[in-house]
Amino acid sequence: MGLYGPDDVMPLTEVRNWEQPGDTHPEPKLMELRERCAEREEGFVWLGLFEPTRAELEMVGRVFDLPPLQLEDASNPDQRAKFEIDRQGHGLAVLKVLSYTDSTSDVTTGQIAVFIGEWFALTVRFGQIGDLRPIRERLDADAELRSMGPVAVLYAVLDRTVDGYLAVSNEVSTDVEVLEAEIFTGTPTVETTNAIYRLKRENVEVRRALHPLALWSHEAVAERLPWVPPGLRAYFRDIGDHLLRAADATDAADNLLMTMLMASTALQDLQQNGDMRKISAWVAIAAVPTAIAGIYGMNFDDMPELHWSLGYPAVLTLMATTCALLYRGFRRSGWL
Numbered sequence: 279m280g281l282y283g284p285d286d287v288m289p290l291t292e293v294r295n296w297e298q299p300g301d302t303h304p305e306p307k308l309m310e311l312r313e314r315c316a317e318r319e320e321g322f323v324w325l326g327l328f329e330p331t332r333a334e335l336e337m338v339g340r341v342f343d344l345p346p347l348q349l350e351d352a353s354n355p356d357q358r359a360k361f362e363i364d365r366q367g368h369g370l371a372v373l374k375v376l377s378y379t380d381s382t383s384d385v386t387t388g389q390i391a392v393f394i395g396e397w398f399a400l401t402v403r404f405g406q407i408g409d410l411r412p413i414r415e416r417l418d419a420d421a422e423l424r425s426m427g428p429v430a431v432l433y434a435v436l437d438r439t440v441d442g443y444l445a446v447s448n449e450v451s452t453d454v455e456v457l458e459a460e461i462f463t464g465t466p467t468v469e470t471t472n473a474i475y476r477l478k479r480e481n482v483e484v485r486r487a488l489h490p491l492a493l494w495s496h497e498a499v500a501e502r503l504p505w506v507p508p509g510l511r512a513y514f515r516d517i518g519d520h521l522l523r524a525a526d527a528t529d530a531a532d533n534l535l536m537t538m539l540m541a542s543t544a545l546q547d548l549q550q551n552g553d554m555r556k557i558s559a560w561v562a563i564a565a566v567p568t569a570i571a572g573i574y575g576m577n578f579d580d581m582p583e584l585h586w587s588l589g590y591p592a593v594l595t596l597m598a599t600t601c602a603l604l605y606r607g608f609r610r611s612g613w614l
Contacts (some may be wrong), residue, residue, distance in 0.1 A: 280414075281311070283321040284425040287418050308341040312397070322428045323398040324417070326410055330402060342398055352391035355404040359490040367429050367505030368395050373439050374487035375408035378449040385446060385480040387487065390439065392432050399431035413438055426507050433510055436517050443524040446484055447531070453477055454531050458538060465549060466542040474542060478535040481528060488525045495521040559608040566604065567597040 281288040311323055327334065332353060339349045348370040351357045363369035375388040388405025401410060413434045417423060423430045457474055460466070497503055498518030506514050570593060608614040 281321060281323055282417060282424050284421055287424070308338070312341060320425065320427070321397075324401070324414075324428070324431050325398065326401045326403070326414075328403050335402070338400065342393065342395060342400060344393060344400075348393070352393070352402045355389050357389065357391070359487055361491070361494045363394060363505055365504050366396075369393075371432060371436075373435065373491075375405065375439055376442050376446045376484060376487055377407040378446045380449070383449075383453055383477060383480065385450070385483045387483055390435060392435055394428050394432055397428070399428040401431070401435065408439070410435070422509075426510055429505070429507060429510065433513060433517075437513070440517050440520045440524070443484070443488060444520055447524045447527040450477065450481055450484060450531050451527055454534055454538075458534070461538055461542050461545065466545050471539065471542045474535055474539045478532065478539065481532050481535060484524075484528045485532065488521065488528055491521055492525055494518070495525070555613040559604075559613040563601050563604045563608070566600045570597055 308325075325338070327338065330338070330353075335349055335353050338344070339346070348362065351360075351370065351372060357372050359372050359374050361369075361371050363371060371392045371394070373390050373392070375390055377386040377388070378384075379386065386405075386407055388403065388407040390404075390408050390410075391402040393400035393402075403410065413431075416434055417430065423434070426433070454477065457470065457477065460470055495518040498506075498514045499522065501511050501515055503511070503514060574593065605614065
């Protein structure tokens, strides 16, 4: 990204663009950048990589003296979010970046790994979300933030990432409210249940990004991070507070979605039971004329009222009266 100092910024192109035709080894140029940084008082290098290859990461690791295990974590797009920063403020932070799609209610996940050293900040990004250009513009315009050193990059990345967490959790909460109204003001359908399950799956993505950072959030809120400069402690405390708020909203949404899923299933079962009772009631009503007609349909010579002139209307009256009484009874019991 560039060579940063309290007074000015020296922009640099990305490592891949430094390669000339036939030159596949930008390592000497990175070493030169390191030497130039050492000549600048209170300066630091910020280098940003987007989906680097294994060879590129190993090369950068040699220049910046990065631990192999941390390099392996940064190269894994499915790495769990975490903080591994020592008391001097050197180490690795892995963050999940979230984005919400309104049209499909999907949560998209990316990853940013931030290495912090004495004279450098290195970001490794995977995924199409999490563009760092706004962060670069912020650092370019804020001399006071640049004076904090490499940790300023971590703060700026954290601040923007956590704002994304809050935005996504608010969108998920809005979707939960819509589904809740649909369930308890109407008749839930199978599609409603499927929508609840899909939203619960998306909420899981948010929880995976937030929950590994819960312990760090409490440390930040309590200002128990010795590597944070005094000028940034209040800002890190604010980030920790926002993380905890987003985590609470995610947990509440998850619990509510589980309750809604159970309620939707129970309401559908209740609706099915009501339908079965209606069907059973109509079957019972229909059974009366069916049984009488079946009896009189048998070919016997000696049957009651077989030769009675009023037999036919009498049987029809009996059928109608019995069916009416059954209908009245089922209506009173709530079956119809």
